[in-house]
Amino acid sequence: xxxxxxxxxxxxxxxxLFQNFNWTVSRGETWSILGPSGCGKTTLxxxxxxxxxxxxxxxxxxxxxxxxxxxxxxxxxQDYGLLPWATVRENIALGIKVRMFYGADGKHTPDNxxxxxxxxxxxxxxxxxxxxxQFPGQLSGGQRQRAAIARTLALEPDLLLMDEPFSSxxxxxxxxxxxxxxxxxxxxxxxxxxxxHSLEEAAVLGKKILLLAPAPNSTARIFNNPxxxxxxxxxxxxxxxxxxxxxxxxxxxxxxPA
Amino acid sequence: MKxxxxxxxxxxxxxxxxxxxxxxxxxxxPTPLTVVAVFLKEMQKGLLTHFAFSLWRVTAGMLLxxxxxxxxxxxxxxxxxxxxxxxxxxYLLYPIPKVVxxxxxILFLGIGDTSKIIIMFLxxxxxxxxxxxxxxxxxxxxxxxxxxxxGAGRRALFRFVYLPASLPAVxxxxxxSIGTAVAVLYITExxxxxxxxxxxxxxxxxxxxxxxxxxxxxxxxxLLGLGMYFSVDWLERKWCRWKFVN
Numbered sequence: 491x492x493x494x495x496x497x498x499x500x501x502x503x504x505x506x507l508f509q510n511f512n513w514t515v516s517r518g519e520t521w522s523i524l525g526p527s528g529c530g531k532t533t534l535x536x537x538x539x540x541x542x543x544x545x546x547x548x549x550x551x552x553x554x555x556x557x558x559x560x561x562x563x564x565x566x567x568q569d570y571g572l573l574p575w576a577t578v579r580e581n582i583a584l585g586i587k588v589r590m591f592y593g594a595d596g597k598h599t600p601d602n603x604x605x606x607x608x609x610x611x612x613x614x615x616x617x618x619x620x621x622x623x624q625f626p627g628q629l630s631g632g633q634r635q636r637a638a639i640a641r642t643l644a645l646e647p648d649l650l651l652m653d654e655p656f657s658s659x660x661x662x663x664x665x666x667x668x669x670x671x672x673x674x675x676x677x678x679x680x681x682x683x684x685x686x687h688s689l690e691e692a693a694v695l696g697k698k699i700l701l702l703a704p705a706p707n708s709t710a711r712i713f714n715n716p717x718x719x720x721x722x723x724x725x726x727x728x729x730x731x732x733x734x735x736x737x738x739x740x741x742x743x744x745x746x747p748a
Numbered sequence: 749m750k751x752x753x754x755x756x757x758x759x760x761x762x763x764x765x766x767x768x769x770x771x772x773x774x775x776x777x778p779t780p781l782t783v784v785a786v787f788l789k790e791m792q793k794g795l796l797t798h799f800a801f802s803l804w805r806v807t808a809g810m811l812l813x814x815x816x817x818x819x820x821x822x823x824x825x826x827x828x829x830x831x832x833x834x835x836x837x838x839y840l841l842y843p844i845p846k847v848v849x850x851x852x853x854i855l856f857l858g859i860g861d862t863s864k865i866i867i868m869f870l871x872x873x874x875x876x877x878x879x880x881x882x883x884x885x886x887x888x889x890x891x892x893x894x895x896x897x898x899g900a901g902r903r904a905l906f907r908f909v910y911l912p913a914s915l916p917a918v919x920x921x922x923x924x925s926i927g928t929a930v931a932v933l934y935i936t937e938x939x940x941x942x943x944x945x946x947x948x949x950x951x952x953x954x955x956x957x958x959x960x961x962x963x964x965x966x967x968x969x970x971l972l973g974l975g976m977y978f979s980v981d982w983l984e985r986k987w988c989r990w991k992f993v994n
Contacts, residue, residue: 571894585898625990
């Protein structure tokens, strides 16, 4: 589904974050991207979202080169990205409103777009009906992130990109939303790519884990974690082994002189 | 602002005024009770017409400023290129006291309402454009990116982000500008008109030496400002509900 070929990306006056980097993701997979601060995790997500573009190389999704945000890619950020002046209901319906604003132009909105009540359905599904008329400032962090998830899923994405979405939540809410994300992705066959700085979260969510090194990244170091998303995995020895393995790898990189 | 607080403020001001009038004990400072009685009488005799003229001019000046300055501030705040181009111009022109242009504007636009409205527009325009520009440029990049990921291009960003985000700034700018607008209104109505509270106050005080009527005009002018403050507050509560929830 995702195909990154010979990617080089650098910010002006900085060393490249990626240099001749290749990476592929298949449909329906769940990926965690892990790595030290400044290694390019979020940049990679923004490249996939069509919000940044390669200096050299190509990022394509479903065979199409990404030159702008793709209608069927959903992006969820750490700070939720909810409009503070809009109610929960309005926020969840925002993506639909944007599509109706442009009409089915094939550029901002898919050609076959038909307005639906999906926003209302997702609001109910994520347990936000009672908070429908409240503003984001009145919600807990967990509710805000649920609203952000509902808003994204209302657009029926086939690829969900998440940038440290649960890092500011308490442990119970985080676990609850991690499970919910996995469940929804499995239910709707959504490909998930989540950026995190938490080893545990990477191990819980990603059946495959991409470990980025300090820049520049030239090779995709991939760890298979097939038992992720299974019930009870958090207490299984495989989970702890994966965390230890990732920890050891990150320690090794940290000790390598730049 | 609560009604009770306004009532207490009015009582305090009237109390201080009454005390000052008793101490001074001269025709130039009548007591508030005298002035209120004259105010009620004058409202039936023509003060209301002066009030209506002033209200029209100040409202037109403010509306024109919002209609021009808010979109301009939005455009400059949303575009780094436009900001680089226009911000220095704004900074150069902003500190110039626009009142000095009154004679020039009257010369160009004549003695009618247009020149008075344009002078108010010139003053309010800069206050609004600066606040709206700052608001628009301060919108979190994550919020913009979030909307872009939902398919929003430039037009949708203006409609769904920049426009609603700048609304509180427009109202704040208006609130801050009311005092200035009313002061400028007084200056513009001093000449080349026979209607408006500025004319009324000047005529009653400086030509007829009818001080109770002059103060009645001052009360009308402060009621004009107060009414505008309340209107902006009301609009803010109606349009920016999210600011008033916990």
